[in-house]
Amino acid sequence: xxxxxxxxxxxxxxxxxxxxxxxxxxxxxxxxxxxxxxxxxxxxxxxxxxxxxxxxxxxxxxxxxxxxxxxxxxxxxxxxxxxxxxxxxxxxxxxxxxxxxxxxxxxxxxxxxxxxxxxxxx
Numbered sequence: 738x739x740x741x742x743x744x745x746x747x748x749x750x751x752x753x754x755x756x757x758x759x760x761x762x763x764x765x766x767x768x769x770x771x772x773x774x775x776x777x778x779x780x781x782x783x784x785x786x787x788x789x790x791x792x793x794x795x796x797x798x799x800x801x802x803x804x805x806x807x808x809x810x811x812x813x814x815x816x817x818x819x820x821x822x823x824x825x826x827x828x829x830x831x832x833x834x835x836x837x838x839x840x841x842x843x844x845x846x847x848x849x850x851x852x853x854x855x856x857x858x859x
Contacts, residue, residue, distance in 0.1 A: 741776060775824060796846045797846070
């Protein structure tokens with residue numbers, strides 16, 4: 738598998754399981770149609786149709802592309818980490834039961850973990 742070259746900051750978040758500051762990510766307010774890909778390996782992760790504004794400071798999705806995201810309970814047992822199922826890149830965390838959408842799920846994703854492919858370029 739070929740991986741994209743990451744900057745030091747991207748590596749901190751994606752490989753070191755860091756978190757970008759809220760309301761700073763490039764995709765937080767993106768409303769364009771398209772797909773969100775893993776920054777590390779380009780695997781498709783999310784569709785823009787599943788993105789919503791949770792007012793949390795990070796891009797939020799209520800569903801992933803089937804089989805694209807792996808869920809793992811954090812070591813403290815309080816949160817569920819989400820990673821790219823293909824390469825293991827840290828994406829963020831998923832929360833269930835908040836009631837933002839009918840799917841009742843919020844994937845809270847670091848923009849730095851994503852690349853966006855506009856629908857016109859698919």
